[in-house]
Amino acid sequence: MIKEINRLKKELNAIILAHNYQPPEVQDIADFVGDSLDLAKKGARTEASIIVFCGVRFMAESAKILAPEKTVLLPVQDAGCAMADMVDEDKLKDLKQKNPDAKVVCYVNTTARTKALCDYCCTSANALAVVQSIPEKKIIFVPDRNLGHWVKTQTDKEIILYPGYCYVHKKIKRDTVSKIKSAYPDAEVLIHPEADPETLELADYVLSTNGMVNQVKKSRARRFIIGTESGLIHRLKKENPGKEFFSAGDALVCVNMKKTRLFDILHALENMEYKIEIEPAIMNQAKRALQKMVEIQRGA
Ligand code: 13P
Ligand code: SF4
Numbered sequence: 001m002i003k004e005i006n007r008l009k010k011e012l013n014a015i016i017l018a019h020n021y022q023p024p025e026v027q028d029i030a031d032f033v034g035d036s037l038d039l040a041k042k043g044a045r046t047e048a049s050i051i052v053f054c055g056v057r058f059m060a061e062s063a064k065i066l067a068p069e070k071t072v073l074l075p076v077q078d079a080g081c082a083m084a085d086m087v088d089e090d091k092l093k094d095l096k097q098k099n100p101d102a103k104v105v106c107y108v109n110t111t112a113r114t115k116a117l118c119d120y121c122c123t124s125a126n127a128l129a130v131v132q133s134i135p136e137k138k139i140i141f142v143p144d145r146n147l148g149h150w151v152k153t154q155t156d157k158e159i160i161l162y163p164g165y166c167y168v169h170k171k172i173k174r175d176t177v178s179k180i181k182s183a184y185p186d187a188e189v190l191i192h193p194e195a196d197p198e199t200l201e202l203a204d205y206v207l208s209t210n211g212m213v214n215q216v217k218k219s220r221a222r223r224f225i226i227g228t229e230s231g232l233i234h235r236l237k238k239e240n241p242g243k244e245f246f247s248a249g250d251a252l253v254c255v256n257m258k259k260t261r262l263f264d265i266l267h268a269l270e271n272m273e274y275k276i277e278i279e280p281a282i283m284n285q286a287k288r289a290l291q292k293m294v295e296i297q298r299g300a
Pocket of ligand 1: 037109166192
């Protein structure tokens with residue numbers, strides 16, 4: 001299967017992008033593995049005409065919005081993000097109406113339809129920088145209340161939180177992190193900002209998944225407690241053979257991130273499925289929010 005995938009990739013001028021949570025065999029065959037921000041940038045810059053996006057739908061949609069001339073394929077049609085699906089359009093419209101002086105910042109973990117209702121987009125890697133760059137004082141932050149809360153603790157902006165969350169990061173408990181830390185006091189604690197605030201208090205660093213990759217690389221520590229979806233540990237082990245990693249919880253697994261298999265990638269390339277298509281009006285609106293994030297990032 002790997003041979004055939006590689007042959008088709010060349011023949012079709014395709015590139016395989018994979019998120020850090022993807023199963024090991026998918027990460028290993030990908031041309032590029034990264035976090036949401038990295039993958040969005042990579043997708044926009046690639047010379048390839050087809051992007052096979054191994055991740056969840058909102059990530060593939062972002063790639064399509066930033067590179068509309070390319071064919072973007074999501075190998076598993078129903079690979080969604082539970083947090084992105086928590087946004088109720090009417091509720092968001094209502095919040096906007098009640099706060100006409102607020103700007104709306106949406107986490108990249110949102111559907112294209114939600115992005116179209118927002119002013120700025122951000123990822124876990126640049127949420128604080130995006131919020132700080134906005135001249136207005138009042139911000140509606142959607143949908144992750146934990147990421148929004150974490151940003152709120154570091155800025156004097158008035159932030160209205162939407163009640164969304166990630167069920168995987170919610171499973172990271174303060175007690176579990178404490179227990180591992182008392183068994184391995186020398187271990188550095190890295191936690192994703194989607195975790196609950198009381199858990200984040202125990203982190204040495206609060207980072208996006210690529211932030212964790214970079215921190216592990218440059219740290220002098222030999223042991224790390226990893227507070228995010230367990231798929232990242234495959235990449236961390238592969239890139240840091242001398243270091244040891246402990247997952248900050250049992251079964252920190254995002255079901256949708258694990259749906260993609262080699263077979264699905266092969267099927268995607270053979271059949272050009274499943275193409276990401278977005279209504280032009282939604283696409284244009286959503287692009288504004290994503291583009292603003294890219295510009296802020298460039299200026300940072
Ligand atoms: P990153 O952008 O940090 O990779 O996170 C994406 C995600 O879905 C976290 O649950
Ligand atoms: Fe969505 Fe959570 Fe899965 Fe990330 S880990 S894709 S936020 S459900």
